[in-house]
Amino acid sequence: MASAAMDSGNTASGTPGIPRAERDIVALGIIAAAIILFVGSGSAVLTRTVRHVLFGGASVDSILANALLLNIALIIFGWRRYVELTGEVRERRRAEETARTLAFTDPLTGCLNRRSLDSAIEAMVREAHAQGEAVALFMLDLDKFKRANDLHGHQTGDAVLVATAERLRTTLPPGAIIARIGGDEFTCALRFDPARAAMVEQVASQLNAALAEPVHLTDCNVDISGSIGLARSDGAMIPQEADEAAIAARLQHHADLAMYQAKSSGRNRFCWFDPAMEKELRFRADLESGIREGIARGEFVPYYEKQIDIDTGRLSGFEMLARWQSPRHGLIAPDVFIPVAEEIGVIAELSEALIRQALIDAREWDPSLTLSVNVSPLQLRDPWFAQRLLKLLVEANFPPHRLDVEITETCLHENLPLVRSLVASLKNQGIRLSLDDFGTGYSSIAQLRSLPFDRIKIDRSFVSTLDRCKDSATIVAAITSLGQGLDLPLTAEGIETEGVLEELRKLGSFKGQGFLYGQPQDAQTVRAALAAEDLLVGGHDHADAAPAQDRAANG
Structure with a gap:
């Protein structure tokens, strides 16, 4: 019996083989068996002991007495091991819950993180379609956050992110998804009636206004704002026959493009996704690869x-x-490719190649x-x-x-x-x-x-x-x-x-x-x-x- 109790304790510490619930039952079974034996042997031993003390009858059998003492010890030991076992199980469950929380939420703001965002959006899309509703996705990036972070320090930056998350919770309707997907980027989603799309724009305007309010901290006030990209699950560019995972992925992609459009349009505003943005993105990607390849092939030439x-x-x-x-787009003016070359970090290589050729031309x-x-x-x-x-x-x-x-x-x-x-x-x-x-x-x-x-x-x-x-x-x-x-x-x-x-x-x-x-x-x-x-x-x-x-x- 003692050996069985020890085995159950080892299992609780992590030995594979017996499920957690079964380990609890085994420990309780050991205690119950010890109590039954105690009752069975204890009634005889105690009765004889009382008679021997009071009336001088026959003495108690030493074997039965030892068995009784052993059962008492076993009950105490078994109960102690059961308490320890339940404590270990409780701590493990608490640790697993903490690990699950850390795995699926952002520890700084308490919002969902990138890992849990996809499944949350998929579930919202599924529920919205079942109710005849649509999902609006907000991709939000803080304007001037890096400057504030560099100027005041990372602790101030963290405080600004916490304040931003709180403003999102206050402004968005109940049931909305709020996730921090990295740095100063947040993603939010909510369900809405497709016939009342203006409600989404109203929420976006309220978010812009809320984020533009200064963040008052102990040693400074931080002025930031937010650029928001909007996309909807019933949009023309999202196939309605697609599954929830595909719709969630397209929503995030479209909202991300719209957010960059909001930034390039002046920041501190919201912008709906437009199919032209995707064409522009493809053109930009072609332009970047074309510039890199064109430098190597000598396609950039000096004009005078x-x-x-x-x-x-x-x-x-x-x-x-x-x-x-x-070779694909013909002769392209510098105002198209020079800014791109600067952004992708090849302007020095491009410029030096042009100057080298110009010097060769001009020496004649x-x-x-x-x-x-x-x-x-x-x-x-x-x-x-x-x-x-x-x-x-x-x-x-x-x-x-x-x-x-x-x-x-x-x-x-x-x-x-x-x-x-x-x-x-x-x-x-x-x-x-x-x-x-x-x-x-x-x-x-x-x-x-x-x-x-x-x-x-x-x-x-x-x-x-x-x-x-x-x-x-x-x-x-x-x-x-x-x-x-x-x-x-x-x-x-x-x-x-x-x-x-x-x-x-x-x-x-x-x-x-x-x-x-x-x-x-x-x-x-x-x-x-x-x-x-x-x-x-x-x-x-x-x-x-x-x-x-x-x-x-x-x-």
């Missing part, structure tokens, strides 16, 4: 836009512009002609950018003084000390520097004086409307006066009409570029045009570059 001295009409150089000769031009190239703000975050550019110059055997690197105003606000160091390195090698798109950013006169720029380029948005917009004329006149005061030559972009050209001539001396002088052209076309005007180096040695440039300058 003329730069003209507007006083003499003489060609002074070219600005290199990027073009993508895609007359030495009086300069080459201007634009660099991305992301490239100026690389402390080795100057060395990379100098290496390209050496490889192409191109004179540094003929290269003009154009830097946009936005670069000056990201890391001015690094930009100043790079600018100094380029200047020390004889490379010229221009401040591009001047007037669209926030450059100060102090920055213009502290950085050794050789030229200012006035943004085309002001120049192209110079002859018909008083504000543009005032801005161009002010920039011209500033350039003259700082002794910085000026280039005007966007000269498209004779009227604009005439107005510029009234203001001063400029280099000009724009469609009035022709569209950007590929290297072969430019080379043919220069050959017709005898503006190619031809068989002349590069040692003649400086005399040729002096002859061009002297007319």
